[in-house]
Every structure is written in C-alpha cells, then in structure tokens.
Amino acid sequence: MQEYLLHLADNALILGHRLSEWCGHGPALEIDMAMTNISLDLIGQARNLYAYAAELEGQGKTEDDLAYLRDVNGFRNVLLVEQPNGDFAQTIARSFFYDSYNYFYQKALCESHDKQLAAIAEKSLKEVAYHLRWSSEWAIRLGDGTEESKQKMQAAIDDLWSFRGELLTPAAYEIEAAKAGYGVNPLEIKEEVEKKLQEILLEATLDLPADGWMHSGGKTGRHSEHLGFILAEMQFLQRAYPDSTW
C-alpha cells in the first residue's frame, strides 16, 4: 500500500510543483491565479497522502520526510507530470491529459475500501473536477481560438501524446491495490478517460494523434532527466541544513 500511496502523492506533488513555477509569470493575472489555485490543491492532496503514508510507515516519519528526503528512483509519479511547462499550450495539454485521467481515477477511488483513502479521494474529487473543467476549457479556447493558438495547442497535444500511455497502464502495485479493494486499476477507467479526451479534442477542433509508441517508467522509479532537477531545487534546504526545523 505504501508504494501505491506514494505513487498518488508524487503525481500530485510533482504536477503541483510544475504549476507553481508559473506563479508570477502567467499570461494574465486571472490565469496566474487559477494555476496557483490548482497547484495549491494538488500540493494539498499530496500532503494528505504523504501524511497517511507516513502514518502507515510508522517510525515517526512526516510528510516532509517523504517529499524531501527521497531521491529520483524513489519517486513513483508518471513521467507526464514531470515534463517541463513549455509554453502555455504545453502546460494546458499536460494538465488536460492528467486531469481527464485523474478525475475518473479519484471518482473510482472514492469507492476504496480503505476509509481514509476514500475520504481523501472524496475531498480531492471536488478540486479535480474544477481542474478538469479549467484545462478542458483552455484546450478548447486555444484549439478553437486563433490560427496561432490552434497550431500551438495541436503541437502540444502531439508532443505529449506519448506520455499518456503510462497513465492507463497499471503498475504491479496498482493491480494489487485494486485486487485488495483499496485502490484503482486504471484499466477500469480507460474507456471513460478516452471518451472524455475525444469529446474535448473534437470540441477544440483538434486532431486526435494516432496511438503509437508510449513512454513508461515513472511508475516504477525510472524517470526522465527532469525529475532530478525538480528535486534538486525542491529539496535544497532540507539537504543543505539537515535535521533543521523550518
């Protein structure tokens, strides 16, 4: 269960981290604030999950031990969420792929036999519903906006497409989690996720890329080069001043 919880928490933390990089640099104040909101939600979700994972692990561990004192190969997030922000279209494509998956995932997770996990999912679902609405609306706006925005949005969708496969391919700990009744096997939600995706891309007047080769590895700790830099930045103070209270 530990690894499963870390997977969920790491997804939320790393995407939250990426979105927080926009703070102060967004294309408009309102967009800036929306991205910060989503980042705050995601980091909040990560905290709940880390706290739970730390509690299960015992040994007096805290949420910060899990976030700040693991190295790259200890992280279980999907590769999609660690991809750089790129331009705004790339950020939207990344968020939209993640949100359209995460929404149905959290919905299914509300049925978890583990009461605490179900409660965390229920709280997250409300937030994630907003995230999905926000990124879908922007995907549509950019897709069906100007010639330039359409081009950028399509390029971003094409670019990140190969990171989608990992979301819907279960890791061993997800299969186990689903069997034991506390977690979700992403194959269960695959149909809904793909339907949502097609529906939004159609409304955005964007082309659905052909399913080709897909990246994988994040779920089992084999990451892209990006994660190391995210962690170097995020963990700097905890590493430079060990055992301090902040």
Place this chain on the structure above:
Amino acid sequence: MSHQVELEERFQARIDAEQKIEPKDWMPDAYRKTLVRQISQHAHSEIVGMLPEGNWITRAPSLRRKVALLAKVQDEAGHGLYLYAAAETLGVSRDELYDELHTGKAKYSSIFNYPTLSWADIGAVGWLVDGAAIMNQVPLCKCSFGPYARAMVRVCKEESFHQRQGFEIMMTLSHGSPAQKQMAQDALNRWWWPSLMMFGPNDDASPHSAQSMKWKIKRYSNDDLRQKFVDVMVEQAEVLELTIPDPDIKWNEERGHYDFGEINWEEFHNIIRGNGPCNKERLAARKDAWDQGLWVREAATAYAAKRKKKAS
C-alpha cells in the same frame, strides 16, 4: 471659471466632511491624476512584488511553508486585481497601466528591486515589507476615494496575515540552529534599511504630500509613519532576539519614540533611477510574461467572439 471654483469648493467641503468620493462624482483633474498614479503604482507593486517571493516557492523548505508561500503570492496577485479594478473606475484600462509599467513610465515600489537570497528573506519580507505596507495602507482604508478605500480594506486584512506569517518564519529561524539564526540576522541586515525607505522621502523633501493630505488621500506624513514602524519593529526584533543593523537606535524618553540613524537616500534615488540589483530582471520578467502571453489572450478573445457569434 467661477463655476470651476464653486465645484472645487464643494468637492473640498465633501472631503472635509469625510464623505467618500465615488467614480461618477465630479472631481478635479489633479485629484484624478494623483489617484491614478498612486493606485496604479500600488497595483504594479503588488504584481512585481510577486517575483522576489515567487523566487522561493519551488525551494520552500517544507510542504507547509510551500503552501503558505504560494497562497501568499497568490494573495498579492489578488491585491493587484482589486487595485487595477479601482484604477479602472477612474477611466484607465489595465492594459494601458501595464503598458506604462512595461515602458518604465510608471513606477513600482523600489523594495522589490532587492534580491531574495535565502529562505530567511521570505521571513524578512513578510515581517518587514508587509509590515511597512500595512503601516502605509491602513490609513488608506479611510482614503477619500471610495473604490480605493474599499479595495484597501480587503488588502489590509490579508497583509496582516502575511506579516504574522513572516514573523513566524523569522521566529522559527532565529530560534533554530546557529546557521538558521545567522540566516535570519543576515536577512534583517539586508532588508532593514530598504524597508525604512518604503515610506518615501523625508517630509521636507516630499513636495506632493501636502496636497494629498488636504484631499485625504494621505492621512499621515512619511516621517510619522516611518517612526511608527521603527517603534513597532524595534520591539519585535527584541522578541526575535535579532539585532537591527543601526547603532543609533535608542529610546528617546523625551520624544516617546525610538531614535534611529540617517537613511542612505542616495541608494534610494539610485534604485528609483533603475540602478538597483534587480530592476532589469523584475521588469524583464513582467514584460516577458506579458509578451509571451499575448497569443493566449488573443486566443481567448477570438474564441469568445466566435461563441458570441454562434449564440446570436
């Protein structure tokens, strides 16, 4: 002409009677101009102020601190929004005001041209910079111009929260390891004097102040507010067990205030002229965000127009 004089007299009488001036009311051109300048400068400060603190979001030392800092910087964006909206009631658009910021025609608070070099700077900025902002802004809640006054009421509530948060970071550091205490002291050393400068030039060098006081845009003089700030902060620094970097700080029984040393006004004016450590970066960051966001804003406008056309 006499009509003009009459209008002005009536306007001043309303102000003297502590009535709020609303956007549709008659007001002297100079009053409108002063407000646009001050409110937009204030709005720009909120937005540029997001940068030095945003600088530490990805490096915050715990998840609790990270979330608090993100929320704080987001508050500042919100302050910017309220203030741009207040300025818009005076007939200038946000885009026009941005343009003045980006071309360097409009100013923002010089304090944000200093770098945030360590985590303790996030504490020091919250404690001192938000602290000075509160001193400046609480009287503005009673400003004669209604929309500005109302915006400031909302802003001040959040600022005092920021200040407590900053103080708490400083407290944790100054009571932490020797390295952390050193970090806190170093931050105080760098932010103390710039914070005092936030109140503006000395009263005898502040030519517009008298008129602003008469219009009740301003309620207290720069030096009075600065003194109030010093009095509060000296005592808070004692609680933090940190040393204010000014050997002249001393309680003056006769005045009932703390005396303090001479401010380096040359540094102040130099930064206003664009020569601070981060002037170029700050402006470039704002300009880049705006320029690179152009296609996004255009897309939103184009999409909205398409929707409208479809609906009709």
